[in-house]
Amino acid sequence: MVNYSEYNDSQKPALNLLQKMGWQYITPEEVFSARGELLTNVLLDDILAKQLAKINAFEYKGASYKFSTGSIQGAINALKNVPNEGLVQTNERVYDLITLGKSFNETVQGDRKAYTVNYIDWKNPENNVFHVTEEFEVEGRKGKRRPDIVLFVNGIPFVVIENKRRDKNDSLEEAISQNIRNQKDKEGIPKLFYYAQLLLAVHPNEVKYGATGTPAKFWSVWKEDVERAVSKLLKKKINNTQAEDRLVTEQDKGLYALCNTERLLDIAYKYVVFDGPDKKICRYQQYFAVQETIQRVKTRNKEGNRQGGVIWHTTGSGKSLTMVMLSKALALDTSIESPRVIIVTDRISLDKQIFKTFVNCGKHVKKAKSGNDLIELLQDKGNEIITTIIDKFEIATKRTSFKDESQNIFVLVDESHRSQYGSAHANMKRIVPNASYIGFTGTPLMKSQKSTSKKFGGFIHKYTIDQAVKDGAVLPLLYEGRSAKLSINKKQIDKGFERLAAPLNEEARKDLKKKFATIGKIYESDHVIEEIAYDISEHFRENWKGTGFKAQLAVPKIDTAIKYQKYFELQTDPAIKINTRVVFTPPDSRQNNDDVWSDSTSESKKYWERILERFNDQEAYETWVVDRFKEETDEVELIIVVSKLLTGFDAPRNTVLYLAKPLVAHNLLQAIARVNRLFKGKEYGHIIDYVGVLGKLDEALTEYSALEDFDEEDLKNTVVDVKEEIRKVPIRHAEVWDIFKGVYDKNDIEALERHIAEKDVRDQFYERVSAFARILQTALASDDFYNEFSTEQIGFYKSELKKFQSLRLSVQFRYAEKVSYKEYEPRVRKLLDTYIDADEVQVLTKDVNIFDKNMVEEALESYGKSPASKADFIAHQMKKVITENMEKDEAFYKKFSQLIEETIKNFYDGRLTEKEYLEAMQKTRNDLASGYQDGIPESVQSNPKARAFYGALNEVLNKKLDKEISKNKVAEAGVEIEEIVKKLIITDWKKNVDIQNKMENQIEDYLISKRGQFGIEISFDEIDEILIKCLRVAKNNF
Incomplete structure (x- = not known):
């Protein structure tokens, strides 16, 4: 059997590969020296100072000058002393510094001006220095942590890696958990993560990455075919490493893809965004989509304009952020002169969402309020990013003949399957005729649209539903058809229609069928609404109510939505009531090019007026509903919608979509994707279909009329039949x-x-x-x-x-x-x-205090199991206490820990009976509770703090203390050291280096003056070891 160790299985191969990739190895000792021998400092000051002096210069009247020592030191201090504003906010301040630089005044020939010191040479990666070290020890508020591997760029910690061996359950999750724990203020080392730009959790079979503050569920996989390149690299002898003739692992591929020095700088510079309170780093599909788009727009079509194309990234996989990253990459590309980006959507809600995303990401963006405003914004060349509704182009073309013929305008069209391929495209071309048009879609293109897309340059990049599900970027969707539950006799309906239509001519028959006999009309009848509403009530109450997960109900029209709402409002019993709200476009608005209020009754309009009595306007009402829907509160558990919020609506706790209206093609795919977002405790999105859109799901998806216009390959893994899961x-x-x-x-x-x-x-x-x-x-x-x-x-x-x-x-x-x-x-x-x-x-679930004998007896009595199980309970309760207190008195608790493990082994090896096992554990518990331990002098038995100092001394001197008198003298020393420490304690002393130095000096003086009384010789090395242990004891006890 292979005996895996974390170091040999993961850490060592990672270090070897990183060195072959150009990372220079420095030992932990060299790192300690480079950071001024301070475990609280995470910057390698010496390296940083040298690099800042090397890569920075400024020009004055055609001559190049180096920055003064004061400016270099000022830049280091600025990076070191970034104020703590919280984990991610501080990381953002650091990010701004390292990407934008810091200005300092320099005087040349009496002329004083400000020039920028850059921390990294982003344009010329080879000018930077790249270091790798292992076991990077950092001191936090509650002790030290040691990430396995840290990568430095110019002395700044850029990447933190946690390694795990391959043979342990959940080892990657453990590595992610360690990374997250280490970011916490109280128990971690957050200072390191103020600077880190990339975090990795690795073992030979899997790699995931995240950024500072990334929750565990959002750590991502990176997929790229680099096996051949890695295999070649492994075989080379580079940077003091040996040639390795072995198979390439997933760890190798992940490290090579993400930590290649040029790639790492590229990702950090162009593909990181701060989205409100969150830091987000690109997923692999976003990176390659942007890279390939940049390459595409640098090619020209036959008219000499930049090429465009279509990006299909499945809904829920971060399409809006891809647009932000593309805009950022275009702005930073020095080969494109004065690039401007226009973001085009076909809905007000999507325009708001994208505008908000850009603002949250710190981008300067202007929103066109009207057709005239759009023209004014385009006329001002300083507006680098503009968002607009597509209709404003149509309005603008009717009112002006303005054209902007720049070839450096990039029009990003969101959900381009809806707008890009219609007449709207011609309106955009009239105003920005030479722009590069890039369409984004979250759903696959229909067969008919694929040929049309070629005139824009064809597909640039695809990220299919199947890929997103396999990567864990979105959740799989479980489909269940429940139309069979409804007492709808479709044959009878058809016969009824025939009787009604008999006297009419063919044209009139068609018109009547279209207007009254569609399947959608069936689902607007009162008895069907009642049946579906009752089933939803039962289904939601039994499976989802009180869980924090939410649901949507999609219905055909406003009247129907309000009928459902009234049905749910009639349920007054809190135990079964579902808190629902309707969300729809207000009267006199248009949505999806249909007037959703057409044919609405006056009753519906009255209901809308009652809503407005409580809220000032539609926007205030909708904001209130959506905010509560997104929160854990049960104020809004289910929202009833017609078409609004069935596209572009992102609420991760939204888990169930009840379909009570026919949907087809893009509308269907967009709607079901509302419930595919990642959320804690959510394994699937659930589609409950009352209208039989996909029937029994027993055929290829394209066999259903709702999806017949798509290619089967593009729909792979769109939905999974719930029966497949049931059979598991x-x-x-x-x-x-x-x-x-x-x-x-x-x-x-x-x-x-x-x-x-x-x-x-x-x-x-x-x-x-x-x-x-x-x-x-x-x-x-x-x-x-x-x-x-x-x-x-x-x-x-x-x-x-x-x-x-x-x-x-x-x-x-x-x-x-x-x-x-x-x-x-x-x-x-x-x-x-x-x-x-x-x-x-x-x-x-009651907490048990192991030192409270009565509580322990009461717990064991209620537990009522065998003597062995009671002994195990006492043993593991003690182990828990020991773990919690180990740092307070390591010597004392370590001995008890060994005693407990020995007793457990003796029982499971058959050397103790159940009765003896229980008695042994009860005695150990009594000793632990009283602080008694064989061999500890009486003078410190009942004084835990003095006993801890005695333990620290005893651990170092134990082998020499062969006389009882010596042990008693050391115990007296423990009492004396406790007194020394007590006298020096002041408020926040642990942050006060002077007090700590004074403490060490006084303990050292005491030991030197008293060492003759111990009856043994104590070396200065032993004194140094005792000082380290005593200071640790002091920090954990005072």
């Missing part, structure tokens, strides 16, 4: 029992609990129980589960979940793990609430 219930159930293969009697709870005594095995058990619970919850929410499985089978799986959960709670109690429902996804908690006795959970 027996598989997930079997996977839980697979863990207990070695247990003969599956009803022997004691045997089951002992079988998962090891934490790795327990974690695997918890993970599989959660997976089983999630899939069972999904199944129970679907009618198909009750059709495919018998009542007995369903009852069996429910009872099995209860058994697994009871076992889980018992084991967590036994092994002193935190027992909490909160660790479950909200939906699974809802499922467990149905099948688990709340009292049982309450008993097991």
Whole structure:
């Protein structure tokens, strides 16, 4: 069996590859020296100073001058002393400094002017220096942390890497978690992450990356075919590394793709945006889309204008940010003179959203308020980014003959499948005839549109639904058809139509059928609305209410929306009521080129007037609804929509789309994508279809009329039949029992609990129980589960979940793990609430103070298990206390930890009976509670702080202390050192270097003066070691 270690499996290969890629290795000792021997300093000052002097110069009257030492030091100080405004905000300040530089006054020939000192030479990457080190130790507020690998550019920490071995469960998640923990103010080393531009979690089989502040669910994979290039590089001897003849790993590919020195600087400079409170770094599809677009616009068509094209990035994969990154890349490209960008959408809501995104990302953007305003904005060449609705081009062409013939205008058309291919394109061409047109779409192009797209240069880049789902950029969509639940007799409806239409001519028959007999009309009738509303109420209440997840209901028209709203309002019982709101375009507006208020009743208009009585206008009402929908509050749990908010609406907790209106083509794909966003605890988006848009989903998607105009390949993985997930219930159930293969009697709870005594095995058990619970919850929410499985089978799986959960709670109690429902996804908690006795959970979730004998006895009494399980409970409660207090008195707690582990081993090896095991643990608990430990002198037994200083001395001097008298003298020294420390303690002393130095000096003087009394010789090296330990004890106890 291969014995993996983190260093050999991941860290060492990473260091070797990085050196071959041009990163110069510096030892931790050299790094310590370069940072002024201060563990709180994360900049390599010496290297930074040297580089700033090297890469910076300014021109005065044609001559080049170097910056003064004062300016160089000022630049270093500016970078070092960036005020702490919170993690991401401070990172943004640093980002602005390193990308824009800092101005300093220089005087030449008596003339004083300001010139910019740059921290990095972005234009000439080879002028920078790139260093890599390992085990980079940084001191935070609560101790030290050591990221595995850190990469420096010009002495600035740019990349932080956490390595993991390949054979551990969830090792990549652990690496991400470490990166996130290390960013925290209290327990981490946030200062390092003020400067970091890229964070990596790696092991040989997987790599994910993020930025400072990126939540775990948004860490991304990078996909690029670099295997051949990496393989060649590995075989070379470069920078003191040996040639490696081995297979290329995913870790190698990820490091090569992201940490190539030129690529890293390119990403940091052009592909990072601060979107409000979040820092975002490009995903691979965004990077390559922008790169390929830049290359495309540098080629010319036969008229001599810049080429354009179409970017298809599936909805939910960050299309708006791609537009921001493209605009930034165009602005920074020195080969394009005075580039200007016009962002075009066909909806007010999308225009607002994109405008807001650009503003949040710190971009100076102007929004055209009218056709005339659009012309005025275009006439001012200083407006680098303009957003507008496409209709304003039409208005502008009617009122003016203005043309801007610049070839450096770039028109980015959002959702171009709707507007780019119509007459609107001609209007844009009249005003900016020589512009480069780049269409963005979140849905695949129809077959008919693909040929049309070629006149704009064809596709530039694709990121399909299938790719996005596989990358985890969006969630898979589970589809369930529920039209069969409705008592709609379509044959009878058709017969009724024939009778009604009999007297009419063919033209009139067609008109009547179009107006009255479409399938959509069926779903506007009162009895169908009641049936669907009732089913939604039941479905949402049983599966989603109280979980924090939200839903949308799509209906055919305003009247229908208000009928649904009134139905939901009639439910007054808080236990079953769903809090719903309608969102639609107000009267006299147009949406999707249809008047959504046409044929609306006066009742609907009255309802709208009542809404306006509470809110000033439509925008205030909609903002209120959307804000509460996006929050965890249950004030708005479901929104009823006609077409507004079915496109361009981003609410990550939006999880269920109830379809009660026919949708086709792009509208269908856009609508279902509303629920594909990532959100904590959300595994799928759910599509509940009452109109049979995709029938039983048993054919190719293009066989359905709703999607017949698309290519099948482009629709791959768009939706997954819920039946496929339901069929996984027996598989997930079997996977839980697979863990207990070695247990003969599956009803022997004691045997089951002992079988998962090891934490790795327990974690695997918890993970599989959660997976089983999630899939069972999904199944129970679907009618198909009750059709495919018998009542007995369903009852069996429910009872099995209860058994697994009871076992889980018992084991967590036994092994002193935190027992909490909160660790479950909200939906699974809802499922467990149905099948688990709340009292049982309450008993097991009480905190137990291991030092309170009565509380321990009470807990064990209520637990009511075997002596061995009680002993395990006491042992693991003690281990928990020891872990929490280890830093306060390492010597004392380490000895108890060893004693506990030894006792556990003796029992599991059969050397102790259950009774003896329990008695041994009870005695150890009593000793730990009283502070008693064999061999510790009496003078410090009852004084924890003095005992901790004694332990620090004893750890260094133990081998020499062979006489009892020596131990007692050392114990006295522990008491004396405690007194020295107590006298020096002042407010915030841990941040006061002078006090710490004084403390070290006085302890050192004391040890030198008293060492003769110990009866042993103490070297100065030993004194230094004692000082380090004593200062640590002081920091953790005072």
